[in-house]
Structures are given as C-alpha cells and as structure tokens.
Amino acid sequence: MPRVRYVPVQDPTRVRDVRVAAEEAAAEAGLDERRTADAALVATELATNLLKHAQAGEMIVDVVDPPVPDEGRPGRVVQITALDHGPGIADVDGALRDGFSTTRSLGAGLGTCRRLADDFGLHSALGRGTVAVARLGSAVGEGSAGAPGARAGGVNVPFAGADFSGDAWAWVGSGDRLTLMLADGLGHGSEAARASTAAVEELRRWAPLPPAECLSKLHTALAGTRGAAVAVAQLDTWAGRLRFAGIGNVTARLREGDRWRSLLSRPGIVGVHRPLTVREDEVDWTPESLLILHTDGLPSRWTPAPDTGPPTADPAVTAAVAVRDAGSLARPVRDDTAVAVLAPAPPERP
Numbered sequence: 325m326p327r328v329r330y331v332p333v334q335d336p337t338r339v340r341d342v343r344v345a346a347e348e349a350a351a352e353a354g355l356d357e358r359r360t361a362d363a364a365l366v367a368t369e370l371a372t373n374l375l376k377h378a379q380a381g382e383m384i385v386d387v388v389d390p391p392v393p394d395e396g397r398p399g400r401v402v403q404i405t406a407l408d409h410g411p412g413i414a415d416v417d418g419a420l421r422d423g424f425s426t427t428r429s430l431g432a433g434l435g436t437c438r439r440l441a442d443d444f445g446l447h448s449a450l451g452r453g454t455v456a457v458a459r460l461g462s463a464v465g466e467g468s469a470g471a472p473g474a475r476a477g478g479v480n481v482p483f484a485g486a487d488f489s490g491d492a493w494a495w496v497g498s499g500d501r502l503t504l505m506l507a508d509g510l511g512h513g514s515e516a517a518r519a520s521t522a523a524v525e526e527l528r529r530w531a532p533l534p535p536a537e538c539l540s541k542l543h544t545a546l547a548g549t550r551g552a553a554v555a556v557a558q559l560d561t562w563a564g565r566l567r568f569a570g571i572g573n574v575t576a577r578l579r580e581g582d583r584w585r586s587l588l589s590r591p592g593i594v595g596v597h598r599p600l601t602v603r604e605d606e607v608d609w610t611p612e613s614l615l616i617l618h619t620d621g622l623p624s625r626w627t628p629a630p631d632t633g634p635p636t637a638d639p640a641v642t643a644a645v646a647v648r649d650a651g652s653l654a655r656p657v658r659d660d661t662a663v664a665v666l667a668p669a670p671p672e673r674p
C-alpha cells in the first residue's frame with residue numbers, strides 16, 4: 325500500500341523529517357540520485373519557508389500520478405505539499421524570485437523550488453494562509469508531448485498523521501478519455517487503505533469503461549475488503565463531455581459558470597453493498613469547468629471559495645487550498661481527507 329507521509333512542522337527540528345520523507349518517497353518513485361537530491365532540497369526549502377512565513381503548518385509527501393498522463397513517460401512522481409493557516413505572503417512574485425529572502429535565513433528560497441520541480445504552484449491569501457505544491461519526476465525537462473485537454477491532481481491527508489490514508493485518488497488516460505477516481509475506504513488506517521488501494525489497482529485495468537461499468541468491476545474486485553465509497557469521473561476531451569457516477573459518500577462539485585453544482589452518488593458501499601442501478605450524470609465540459617471530488621474528511625456543506633481554481637492553477641494546488649480553507653482549529657478533522665481535482669489544461673505557454 326502506498327504510504328502518505330504527513331509531517332506537522334512547528335519547529336526547525338521537523339525540517340529534517342520532511343527531507344527524509346522526500347528521500348523515502350523519491351526511492352519509492354524510482355528517482356535517480358540527482359532528482360532525489362532535488363526533492364530533498366525542495367522539501368527542505370518548503371519546510372523552511374513555512375516556518376518563516378507561518379511559524380507552523382503541515383507538510384504532506386507522497387507519490388502520485390503526474391498531472392498529465394503520458395504514455396511515453398510512464399511512472400509516478402513525488403509530490404511535496406506545504407500548507408499553513410498563517411498570515412499569507414504579501415509579495416508572492418518577490419518570494420518566487422530566486423534568492424529572495426525576507427529574513428536572513430540560509431534558505432535558497434521558493435525560486436529554487438520552482439526551478440527544480442517539474443511543476444510548482446503557490447497560492448497565498450492574506451489571512452487564510454499559504455499552499456505550495458511541488459512535483460518531481462525522474463524525467464529531465466518539462467511538459468508533455470500530448471495535448472491532453474485537462475490536468476488532474478490531488479492531496480491526501482491521513483487522519484491523525486497515520487502512515488496510511490484510507491483514501492486514495494488516481495487517474496488514467498486512454499485515448500481521448502481521462503478517468504479520475506476518488507475512493508474512501510471504510511473507516512481509516514491500513515484496512516481502509518487496502519480497500520482504496522484495491523480500487524486504484526482495478527481502475528488501472530478498467531478506466532476506459534464508462535464510469536457506471538467501471539464501478540461494477542470495482543465492486544467485484546473489492547469483495548473481501550471493508551469496501552469503499554468511490555466516485556468516478558470520465559472526461560471525453562474530444563467531445564467536451566464529462567460523465568460521472570458514484571457509490572457512497574464522496575462529494576463531487578462541478579463549477580458551471582459562477583455556481584457550483586453537486587453531482588450525486590448513489591447510497592451503497594463498493595465491494596459490500598451495491599445499489600441495483602447506478603445512474604450516470606453527463607454534463608458539458610468547458611475551458612471554465614472545474615471538478616472537485618472530496619471525501620468526508622471535508623464537511624459535505626463546504627463550498628469552494630470564489631478564488632478557487634483559476635484556469636492557470638495547478639489542480640493539486642486547488643485541492644490543497646480546499647483542504648486548507650475547509651479545515652480549522654475549531655473543527656478538528658476526524659477522518660482521512662482527500663481531494664482530487666480535474667481542471668482544463670492551462671492556456672498554452674509561448
């Protein structure tokens with residue numbers, strides 16, 4: 325089962341823990357020595373920056389699917405996420421400049437993170453805090469050859485800092501179809517993780533099927549596990565249509581213009597109790613669309629903030645902002661929390 329490394333960062337002694345987590349994740353993702361060193365440096369910088377700007381926060385290091393499926397470059401990547409509820413960074417552009425430092429820290433700064441990572445995204449809102457996400461893969465250079473029409477990303481926060489999250493997300497590309505799945509294994513801990521991991525493995529076999537059929541394959545495969553709530557969204561990039569089906573308590577919010585629409589799941593537990601029929605929703609997908617799937621670690625009534633997910637935002641940053649904004653000290657989380665986001669491809673960069 326894939327580990328999710330969660331490190332609360334409240335003093336400088338935890339910076340080393342974040343670096344070790346990045347090195348472990350790099351080994352799991354099969355990065356070479358040079359990229360492992362890069363991942364360790366990025367992790368160190370993000371932890372140092374978090375302490376500098378917010379005094380305390382959380383970091384999550386895991387191994388994820390890259391934001392764009394690339395058949396010529398298979399493999400998973402290390403994702404390093406920093407999130408805090410601090411005052412926010414007033415001068416984001418300045419902070420991203422290589423060598424920029426507001427204090428006399430030894431840190432090389434966020435500019436280094438942006439330079440070393442394949443993808444780097446930062447969202448800072450005054451009074452709400454800062455989110456930074458860096459992904460590093462084994463490949464040299466950046467960008468994907470294909471024109472995917474969409475990107476996906478997610479964040480997975482294990483309950484109480486456990487080694488495993490009972491939630492899992494994954495996505496698979498096949499031809500014009502991109503299939504994103506979010507699974508919440510019943511309860512939390514390693515048995516929940518076993519159920520959601522089985523869902524991910526099965527998704528990789530059946531992703532080209534329509535979502536409702538994919539869910540029935542998953543139902544069969546998850547027999548013998550605790551079961552899971554699962555949502556599957558499939559984008560046909562050529563037709564500009566999104567199909568959705570879900571079983572159990574996973575929330576799906578689709579942005580249409582300036583409103584958020586809920587895509588409904590059927591009651592049930594994949595692998596344990598399947599509804600007689602699974603309805604599929606089919607909706608238009610436009611360059612302004614955004615899909616957010618989240619497990620019940622976030623409150624079901626949570627509504628994305630108006631600045632959620634501009635077209636240029638990295639989907640993993642959007643997911644991390646959701647975790648940051650929905651969580652607070654006043655409402656302690658009592659479960660694993662995962663958010664997966666499907667976003668249109670950003671405008672072409674020259």
Ligand SMILES: [Mn+2]
Pocket residue numbers: 508509511619620621659660
């Ligand atoms: Mn849950």
